[in-house]
Amino acid sequence: MFCVECGKDEPIFRNGVCLSCYLKHTQFTKGPAIMDITICPRCSSYKHKNTWVQEDFDEILKRYIKDVFSISSELKNVTIQTQCKEQDRILRCTVTFSGFLEDQQITEQHPLTVRIRRNTCDVCSRESGGYFEAIIQIRAEKRTFPKEELTILRTTVESLVGQLQKSGKRGLFITDYDENRQGLDFFVSEKTTAFSIAKKIQEQFGGEFKQSTSDAGMKDSKQVYRMTYLVRIPAYRKGDFFSFDASYFLISSLHENKVRALELSRWTEKVIEGKNIQPSKIFGGKELIREMIVVSQSKKELQVMDPKSYSTVEIQKPKLATIESPVVNTVKLDGYLFLVPA
Numbered sequence: 001m002f003c004v005e006c007g008k009d010e011p012i013f014r015n016g017v018c019l020s021c022y023l024k025h026t027q028f029t030k031g032p033a034i035m036d037i038t039i040c041p042r043c044s045s046y047k048h049k050n051t052w053v054q055e056d057f058d059e060i061l062k063r064y065i066k067d068v069f070s071i072s073s074e075l076k077n078v079t080i081q082t083q084c085k086e087q088d089r090i091l092r093c094t095v096t097f098s099g100f101l102e103d104q105q106i107t108e109q110h111p112l113t114v115r116i117r118r119n120t121c122d123v124c125s126r127e128s129g130g131y132f133e134a135i136i137q138i139r140a141e142k143r144t145f146p147k148e149e150l151t152i153l154r155t156t157v158e159s160l161v162g163q164l165q166k167s168g169k170r171g172l173f174i175t176d177y178d179e180n181r182q183g184l185d186f187f188v189s190e191k192t193t194a195f196s197i198a199k200k201i202q203e204q205f206g207g208e209f210k211q212s213t214s215d216a217g218m219k220d221s222k223q224v225y226r227m228t229y230l231v232r233i234p235a236y237r238k239g240d241f242f243s244f245d246a247s248y249f250l251i252s253s254l255h256e257n258k259v260r261a262l263e264l265s266r267w268t269e270k271v272i273e274g275k276n277i278q279p280s281k282i283f284g285g286k287e288l289i290r291e292m293i294v295v296s297q298s299k300k301e302l303q304v305m306d307p308k309s310y311s312t313v314e315i316q317k318p319k320l321a322t323i324e325s326p327v328v329n330t331v332k333l334d335g336y337l338f339l340v341p342a
């Protein structure tokens with residue numbers, strides 16, 4: 001067949017013309033010469049269709065291109081590539097579309113000027129305005145916090161917030177933070193998330209959970225309430241030694257208001273109500289543990305030597321204990337010496 005346009009004897013592709021004549025007259029992609037992209041200067045989020053997204057610039061540029069360019073439905077398996085050069089606040093880009101028209105590969109290029117607009121996003125403007133919906137308060141029962149415990153608590157809350165932000169909670173942030181020996185206060189932007197963070201702290205450190213509401217006045221003719229979530233961490237901690245009912249225990253884990261504790265003369269576990277543990281009967285934690293060298297052992301007893309004083313002493317061996325290591329951990333409570341599991 002002869003092409004009606006070029007007159008060559010070629011297979012007719014469409015409308016009486018050959019493929020190369022068809023391609024000469026057809027543009028498969030069309031778009032503007034200038035495009036604006038909005039970025040938040042504080043958090044580097046990009047605005048896309050009235051929401052803010054945290055993505056790489058290349059990704060967001062492609063999204064925008066897909067929105068504003070029209071691509072012919074004749075073209076299949078289209079890929080978009082961009083190459084940009086920055087000039088002042090303007091990007092001079094080349095957009096390359098590649099796709100297939102039947103088995104013919106088609107490539108089209110367009111120059112595109114991208115203007116970067118700066119606009120503070122919704123979350124950042126709330127953050128800079130000191131916005132918060134809830135306060136997470138962490139306090140201790142009948143004691144003040146040592147510095148290291150405050151650090152552990154603070155990093156725990158911060159890493160929970162970090163994980164949630166990463167998993168897509170863009171609106172979550174800590175507006176303000178207060179720390180003293182009495183405890184910690186976190187001012188949090190979202191109350192439901194603040195609630196779950198406070199609950200996680202209680203799960204991990206034990207203690208009581210209380211919530212209260214306060215009236216924060218009117219905003220946009222609506223009454224605004226703020227929540228306070230209080231976690232009162234008990235006097236005891238995981239790893240502490242305490243006496244109860246004429247026995248001595250090591251706390252192995254905390255479960256809200258209960259503790260799982262190891263009875264030190266038998267090495268058996270027991271669950272005890274936290275409120276039954278008297279703050280005055282808590283001896284302390286791992287700082288009390290002393291290493292001793294095993295000199296000899298029988299079925300029921302262990303002879304150990306203090307590596308500092310070289311004095312030897314016998315300890316009753318708990319039934320459940322098998323000692324294979326040359327060094328053991330011990331603790332002295334009220335003058336009694338106990339073997340502590342490694």
Ligand SMILES: [Zn+2]
Pocket residue numbers: 003004005006007008010017018019020021022
């Ligand atoms: Zn032709």
Ligand SMILES: [Zn+2]
Pocket residue numbers: 040041042043044045120121122123124125
């Ligand atoms: Zn922002």
